[in-house]
Amino acid sequence: MSSLPPFQTLLDAHAGEVMALLRGAVGREGAEDCFQDTFLAALRAYPELEDGRNLRGWLVTIAHRKAVDHHRSRGRRPVPVAEVAEAAVPGPEPGEGVWESVGTLPPKQRAAVTLRYACDLPHAEIAAALGCSPEAARRSLHEGIKRLRRELA
Amino acid sequence: MRDSLRRLAARASEEGLLDVAYTSADSPFGPLLLAATPRGLVRVGLPNQEPEQLLEELARRVSPRVLEAPAALDEARRELDLYFEGRLRDFELPLDWRLSDGFRLRVQEAIAAIPYGETRTYMEMAEAAGNERAVRAAGTACGRNPLPLVVPCHRVLRSGGGLGGYGGGLEMKRGLLALEGTLDR
Numbered sequence: 001m002s003s004l005p006p007f008q009t010l011l012d013a014h015a016g017e018v019m020a021l022l023r024g025a026v027g028r029e030g031a032e033d034c035f036q037d038t039f040l041a042a043l044r045a046y047p048e049l050e051d052g053r054n055l056r057g058w059l060v061t062i063a064h065r066k067a068v069d070h071h072r073s074r075g076r077r078p079v080p081v082a083e084v085a086e087a088a089v090p091g092p093e094p095g096e097g098v099w100e101s102v103g104t105l106p107p108k109q110r111a112a113v114t115l116r117y118a119c120d121l122p123h124a125e126i127a128a129a130l131g132c133s134p135e136a137a138r139r140s141l142h143e144g145i146k147r148l149r150r151e152l153a
Numbered sequence: 154m155r156d157s158l159r160r161l162a163a164r165a166s167e168e169g170l171l172d173v174a175y176t177s178a179d180s181p182f183g184p185l186l187l188a189a190t191p192r193g194l195v196r197v198g199l200p201n202q203e204p205e206q207l208l209e210e211l212a213r214r215v216s217p218r219v220l221e222a223p224a225a226l227d228e229a230r231r232e233l234d235l236y237f238e239g240r241l242r243d244f245e246l247p248l249d250w251r252l253s254d255g256f257r258l259r260v261q262e263a264i265a266a267i268p269y270g271e272t273r274t275y276m277e278m279a280e281a282a283g284n285e286r287a288v289r290a291a292g293t294a295c296g297r298n299p300l301p302l303v304v305p306c307h308r309v310l311r312s313g314g315g316l317g318g319y320g321g322g323l324e325m326k327r328g329l330l331a332l333e334g335t336l337d338r
Contacts, residue, residue, distance in 0.1 A: 006173075006212040006219035011158060019154065032157060039161050043170045047217055 004052045007043055014056050015039070018063050020099035024114035025067035027107055034066040041066070064119030068129040071111065101151050102144075108132075109144030116141050162222040172216035174225035175208065181237050182325045185302075187226045190215060193247030194229050197300050199321030214252060233302065239332060242269035244303045252299040256282055260294035267308045270333050274312045296320060308335070 018038060022031040042062050049058070102113055111130055115121045121129070127137040165171040173195065175188040183200025186207055195215065198207040212219050223230075228246050235241035253261050263281035267273050273281075279291035295306040301320055307329040311317045319326035330336040 004212060004217040006208040007217055008175075008208070008219055008221050011161075011220070015158065016154065019157065035157055036161055036164060040164060040168065040170065043165055043218055043220075044168075 004046065004049060005055075007046055010042070010055055010059065011039070014059050017056075017099075018059055020103070021060065021063055021114060021118045022067060024099050024102040024105075024110050024118065025064070026070045026111065028103070030070050034063065034070050037066045037069075038063045060118060064115065064121065067111075067115065067119065068121075068125075071129045071131070098148075098152070101148055104151075105144050105147060108140045109147065112137055112140035113144040113148070158221075162220050163224070165218075165220060166222065166225065170218055171220055171222060171225065172218035173211050174220060174222035175211075176221060176223035176226045176230070177204065178226070178230045178233060180233065182321065182328060185233070187229050187233075188219075189225055189229065190249045190251070192249040192251075194226075194300060194303060195249040195252060197302055199301055199325065201322055201325075202320070229303075236302070237332070246303070248300060248303065253294075253297070256284065256287065256290060257294040257297060259283060260291050261298055261300075261304055261306075264295065264298065264306050264309060265304045267305055269305075270335055272308045272310050272330070272335050275309055275317065276312055278309055292317070302329075305329075308333075 015035075019031060019035050022034045022038070025031075026034055038059065042059055099114075099118075102110055104110075105113065108130065112126055115126045115129055116123075123134045123137050123141075126141070127134040130137060130140070132140075162171065162174070166174070169191075171191075173188055173190055175186060175196075178185045178187050180200070185200065186196070186198030186202070186204045187194065188196040188198075188207070188211055196207060196211060198204055208219055232241055232244050232246055236244070248265075250258060250261070259282035260278050263278050264273075266281075275291045275295065276285065276288050278295070279285050279287045282291060282294070284290070295309050296318060298304055298306040298320070301307070307319060307326045309317065316323055316326055327336060
């Protein structure tokens with residue numbers, strides 16, 4: 001017999017965070033569709049889930065996939081930018097306060113920051129999701145973090 | 154967020170992913186928990202029962218796809234409201250009996266047939282379920298009724314006229330019998 005908690009408890013605990021994450025990753029307009037897709041996919045797979053110990057991580061992973069799908073389906077074109085040196089940047093701990101600030105970043109920076117720190121994607125995958133070069137992804141990420149630091153300081 | 158969650162429940166229902174819908178409903182005795190599967194009402198929680206525990210039990214015994222979806226319980230809520238106002242005697246909503254089986258199920262089906270405004274004894278319920286000597290088991294079956302109110306276990310009393318027990322507390326049992334005009338008759 002499964003010992004998974006009622007699915008509603010996942011919604012109660014994580015719906016706000018997932019929505020904030022998606023708003024960061026794809027913007028306010030796309031977030032609602034991604035949110036529905038995320039939780040419907042989760043609900044479909046839920047009874048077969050074998051390990052119920054990290055349900056938050058599981059939901060975030062699904063949300064990240066839906067965000068990547070969203071960007072891919074919009075077929076973003078590569079944007080050429082100059083190469084920049086990469087700076088090591090500490091990631092913000094996920095929390096709704098931080099994500100609200102993330103939501104105010106320009107779209108590309110916002111998406112890069114969310115895919116990197118909420119979804120834990122490597123630069124190459126962020127680049128693929130955003131349809132840009134890895135260098136451009138790095139740059140968006142770097143600029144986004146710089147701006148967040150200023151705002152949250 | 155509220156709209157998003159409502160939309161999610163509606164889509165889950167359309168796509169056959171809403172295995173257990175639940176909501177809470179007001180009653181003169183306090184909040185009730187109502188839960189339904191696509192087959193019908195599956196669980197009624199009385200005011201003194203912990204909703205979290207009932208939902209966990211549903212997740213374990215029916216399906217973990219348990220979602221708050223008030224719209225799926227509109228009919229149950231409507232009939233219960235009318236019942237508490239004294240304007241409904243027989244519930245018509247479909248029931249899902251899957252939480253009971255065997256002797257208990259037979260007792261509970263016999264309870265469901267007790268007419269409004271009448272009472273029976275535990276012994277009569279044991280007899281109706283096919284084993285007149287299993288009075289104690291019939292009492293247990295009343296206590297484990299997953300659908301109180303709708304399956305009116307409050308209409309089952311002791312042979313000597315004593316109230317017996319009630320999952321929602323004796324005060325509620327007395328209140329329900331008073332509502333139906335059978336208290337101390």
